[in-house]
Amino acid sequence: MSKVPAGLKYSKDHEWIRLEGDKAYVGITDHAQDALGEIVYVELPPVGEAYDADEEIANIESVKAASAIYNPAAGTVAEVNEALDGSPELINTDCYENYLYVLSGVSATALDGLMDASAYEEYLKTL
Amino acid sequence: MNEPLLIERSKAGRSSYQFPQLDLPRGFDVALPELPPTLRRSKEPRLPEVSELDVIRHFTRLSTMSFGVDSGCYPLGSCTMKYNPKVNEQLASLEDFTAMHPLQDVSTIQGCLSVMYNLLEDLSGITGMAWGTLQPCAGAHGEYTGLKIIRAWFEHHGDARRTRILVPESAHGTNPASAAVNGFTVTTIPADAEGLVDIDALQGLLDDTVAGVMLTNPNTLGLFEKHILAISEMVHAAGGLLYYDGANLNAIMGMCTPGDMGFDVVHLNLHKTFGTPHGGGGPGAGPVLVSRDLVPYLPKPDIKLVDSGYAFDWSSELSIGKVSGFWGNFLVLVRAYSYILRMGAEGIRAAAAHAVLNANYLLSRLKGTFSVPYGERCMHEFVVSLEDLKEKTGVSALDVAKALLDSGYHPPTMYFPLIVHEALMFEPTESESPETLDELADTLIELAGIAASDPQRLKQAPLTTPVRRVDEVAAAKNPILHA
Numbered sequence: 312m313s314k315v316p317a318g319l320k321y322s323k324d325h326e327w328i329r330l331e332g333d334k335a336y337v338g339i340t341d342h343a344q345d346a347l348g349e350i351v352y353v354e355l356p357p358v359g360e361a362y363d364a365d366e367e368i369a370n371i372e373s374v375k376a377a378s379a380i381y382n383p384a385a386g387t388v389a390e391v392n393e394a395l396d397g398s399p400e401l402i403n404t405d406c407y408e409n410y411l412y413v414l415s416g417v418s419a420t421a422l423d424g425l426m427d428a429s430a431y432e433e434y435l436k437t438l
Numbered sequence: 439m440n441e442p443l444l445i446e447r448s449k450a451g452r453s454s455y456q457f458p459q460l461d462l463p464r465g466f467d468v469a470l471p472e473l474p475p476t477l478r479r480s481k482e483p484r485l486p487e488v489s490e491l492d493v494i495r496h497f498t499r500l501s502t503m504s505f506g507v508d509s510g511c512y513p514l515g516s517c518t519m520k521y522n523p524k525v526n527e528q529l530a531s532l533e534d535f536t537a538m539h540p541l542q543d544v545s546t547i548q549g550c551l552s553v554m555y556n557l558l559e560d561l562s563g564i565t566g567m568a569w570g571t572l573q574p575c576a577g578a579h580g581e582y583t584g585l586k587i588i589r590a591w592f593e594h595h596g597d598a599r600r601t602r603i604l605v606p607e608s609a610h611g612t613n614p615a616s617a618a619v620n621g622f623t624v625t626t627i628p629a630d631a632e633g634l635v636d637i638d639a640l641q642g643l644l645d646d647t648v649a650g651v652m653l654t655n656p657n658t659l660g661l662f663e664k665h666i667l668a669i670s671e672m673v674h675a676a677g678g679l680l681y682y683d684g685a686n687l688n689a690i691m692g693m694c695t696p697g698d699m700g701f702d703v704v705h706l707n708l709h710k711t712f713g714t715p716h717g718g719g720g721p722g723a724g725p726v727l728v729s730r731d732l733v734p735y736l737p738k739p740d741i742k743l744v745d746s747g748y749a750f751d752w753s754s755e756l757s758i759g760k761v762s763g764f765w766g767n768f769l770v771l772v773r774a775y776s777y778i779l780r781m782g783a784e785g786i787r788a789a790a791a792h793a794v795l796n797a798n799y800l801l802s803r804l805k806g807t808f809s810v811p812y813g814e815r816c817m818h819e820f821v822v823s824l825e826d827l828k829e830k831t832g833v834s835a836l837d838v839a840k841a842l843l844d845s846g847y848h849p850p851t852m853y854f855p856l857i858v859h860e861a862l863m864f865e866p867t868e869s870e871s872p873e874t875l876d877e878l879a880d881t882l883i884e885l886a887g888i889a890a891s892d893p894q895r896l897k898q899a900p901l902t903t904p905v906r907r908v909d910e911v912a913a914a915k916n917p918i919l920h921a
Contacts, residue, residue, distance in 0.1 A: 349910070349911045351911055352914065374910040374911060376853060399915075
């Protein structure tokens with residue numbers, strides 16, 4: 312069973328987002344990292360760039376496939392997780408601790424269309 | 439595996455080759471003008487100095503370490519690893535073909551040109567297209583060429599807004615890559631519950647920015663896109679063109695044509711469908727065939743039959759130009775032409791029928807053991823999911839694929855298409871006998887049993903190959919790209 316922590320919001324494309332003050336942390340879910348398998352490379356967005364919701368923002372390569380990451384909520388990239396550059400497998404180790412990037416300027420209503428933990432768990436059952 | 443490189447076995451002064459007598463008529467062996475110093479080597483090339491026996495043993499040992507369709511069943515989905523008849527090799531090794539130079543005067547290479555012209559005629563017939571080019575040297579090169587033709591068509595018609603290419607989510611990875619290399623942006627069409635193109639989603643995506651839609655039919659799940667006529671009508675009504683990825687033509691050749699389905703551009707993989715060797719990544723051949731309206735955009739030179747015989751025609755002003763140094767991988771074309779002539783129309787049709795029959799037979803043997811997410815009938819290939827097996831035993835599609843190597847089979851395609859988890863994709867081709875298919879099915883069923891009783895054994899596979907389980911993570915993260 313995939314881990315789905317409460318308190319985060321989830322997208323259908325298996326990204327999670329967590330608001331902390333004026334920052335929003337974004338990563339991929341346990342289901343996503345498990346499906347991808349061993350992750351070997353992460354391509355992160357440039358800091359300062361603005362992205363819409365659902366826009367392709369990053370790429371993750373595993374031994375199985377290369378997959379696009381879709382930005383779950385509109386905002387500007389304030390920071391990326393540099394540690395993933397040398398150690399992309401950190402996502403496999405703990406995908407909720409090891410975020411991909413941080414957005415600023417995310418409006419409070421931007422997460423309304425996303426799922427909460429229980430809705431995402433239900434969604435996973437339908438796949 | 440411990441096989442030194444030839445250069446590591448080099449011993450100064452040892453040799454195994456004597457240059458033959460010059461076989462050109464007198465008068466050709468004149469001294470050439472001296473090359474300018476910038477083009478001359480300052481050092482001798484570092485070539486291995488080895489005996490003939492060293493060379494023979496080196497390559498013989500290497501040949502036993504690899505796996506080819508001549509060593510065993512090779513059910514690699516989407517790749518059509520059919521048998522490469524040896525008669526094709528025999529014909530392609532005739533001096534009448536091998537001793538030619540592409541820059542010879544056309545009057546001296548009429549035989550070669552007739553092979554190319556007749557092959558183009560046959561391929562046009564098999565695909566239901568008007569004419570084509572033999573220049574592209576691989577499938578992806580064909581895709582690049584085909585998309586360039588589409589781009590040229592819209593540029594000529596002043597339709598610069600059309601910058602998007604749509605591909606289904608089960609498409610071959612080369613489709614979006616070729617579109618991107620051509621400067622198009624790529625949008626993915628979702629699949630419906632059956633695994634086919636979602637018609638409503640496609641309708642929603644079609645507008646005046648779409649240049650084309652790339653499909654393969656049957657698709658990569660081995661399913662025939664049964665709405666193909668409706669799809670082609672929709673795409674054409676929206677002003678777009680329809681592109682056929684010929685990777686899966688083996689399932690339908692001689693039965694129906696991409697032309698019948700409304701496709702405008704087709705690329706073929708002679709190394710898949712027409713029995714030429716895949717050859718470790720090359721040489722391949724990816725001819726492109728097009729409908730009547732697109733013929734002027736084909737690469738040049740065209741090959742024409744005129745009063746004096748076969749001739750190159752450089753006249754088309756709309757042509758996208760040359761896409762190959764010369765005329766393509768010519769000896770691959772000879773093999774494909776030989777294949778088509780030897781099979782004949784009836785044989786081509788029978789090959790497709792048997793390819794589909796073999797895939798369905800193997801699917802019927804495996805469906806009780808593995809889950810089949812997209813139905814119990816297929817065309818030339820099918821996909822099983824090992825998701826349940828992995829959940830119950832921890833043994834993954836990768837482990838089963840590796841274990842197949844120990845049993846003398848080449849693994850099927852793994853983890854593709856991406857819409858199936860723990861996917862194994864089988865394409866037995868028409869070449870395999872029912873006995874071989876039964877042996878393969880028995881082996882897979884036995885491996886599923888071992889997964890339950892002794893999963894560790896499969897986790898360690900392969901045990902008998904020259905190279906054991908490779909570290910894919912290290913290879914992807916720290917590739918060594920130099921000698």
